Amino acid sequence: MLTPRYLFAGDFQAFHDYFCEQPHLRKRFAKGSCLWRPGQPCEAIHYILSGMAMNYADHESGRRKIISFHGAGTVFPGYHQTDYRIELSLVTTALTDMEVLEFTIPQFRAMFESNTALSEQVVSWYAMYVNRLLFETVHQEYNSSLVRISNLLYLLAAGQPEKGIEMTQEELSDLLGLSRVQLTRGLSALRQRGIVTTARGRLRIKDPAALAQLCSSETI
């Protein structure tokens, strides 16, 4: 039974060699640059060879919503043909230097139509993405901030709590749609219970079992 994910990586790894053989443009993006121009419809699809990108939207109120992270071995954005209004608000920036294979939509269509395994994987990717969005829309929105925070930390730790979570509190709050202050308050509560320790840009989960207790059942 699959749980939502915020980081997409490796799900197109099986097509690595295939992608390399097909017509494409090899590209690099420097840390901090945008994978496509904000305010423009997205014209290209990237297979990520290395590095990490972040996908988010800035609301006119000044608040930022982070949707997902995309690492090596995945495709972003998802293949599709039509332009949606909301895409103009979305931004994808490189968190690190990146190497990618860039495909035009017609190039990707040719692959999609001739490679059945690829078309199946595109659909699986969409199902995964929908799942992450549904989790937030039908579930997280109705949880208290502490439960939301616990759910997120549990999912980010993803069964490896000893590794710690290397994100700033601002990123965590933007993933959750909470204010930074409210996130700090929640983390303080978790710290007092001995569940996590916090440091600059890093968070360690000391008591995964107690964290799981605070999560809602949809998360575990």
Add this chain to the structure above:
Amino acid sequence: MLTPRYLFAGDFQAFHDYFCEQPHLRKRFAKGSCLWRPGQPCEAIHYILSGMAMNYADHESGRRKIISFHGAGTVFPGYHQTDYRIELSLVTTALTDMEVLEFTIPQFRAMFESNTALSEQVVSWYAMYVNRLLFETVHQEYNSSLVRISNLLYLLAAGQPEKGIEMTQEELSDLLGLSRVQLTRGLSALRQRGIVTTARGRLRIKDPAALAQLCSSETI
């Protein structure tokens, strides 16, 4: 430029005859029945011949979130292979009597893999669904309740304001994730400005231009 939609209908109409020729089970669902058992992973995919279904989730707090409506000529749920935890919370019920063609996942896979136009349409459907979810996650969540209500009414009217919107206020509030009381307050404000009139189970938009003024730019 496409805006989000809450009602899916007709997007697989072009495959009507094709679906009829392929192996399937013809089924009827009585008004009020569930298209699949709540709490069970979904095992079948339906092409809707007639009637209307509603897809929603009930949160443990007692609040209900309506995700979408699905009418004649569309496929629901989207074709996919893997089970996600969140699906167990989702319910799809028939709002009216329904006639459908039911496909098993292997049956649908066979069609998906042999019919390129169909696989393209499946991806388009997913892009549309993602768009509706993104609109809410990255945009509506940060709007005030009045803007959210205005956006929803604008999108539901979908360019035909004279037709009116035939939904109860409870359904509208469940689509928005607002309380029924808060929705009523928002509608009162719109009524006072002469933008809408309300009646039992129906809402008419008297001044579409003024409504559009209240909407956020992502909506129009």
Add this chain to the structure above:
DNA sequence: CGACTCATTGACGTAGCTCAAGGTATGTGG
């Protein structure tokens, strides 16, 4: 060492929730 960015905590305001009470259409059985 100075200038960042990141993290923490307190004070205060408010949007939207719950609870509660009442009003108004629609449907049903006598």
Add this chain to the structure above:
DNA sequence: CCACATACCTTGAGCTACGTCAATGAGTCG
């Protein structure tokens, strides 16, 4: 056709979770 029940809708009062603003501390880097 009326009496009654059952939605559905409206409005007020009070509460609270979370947002904003502000001040301060604590790592990190050139």
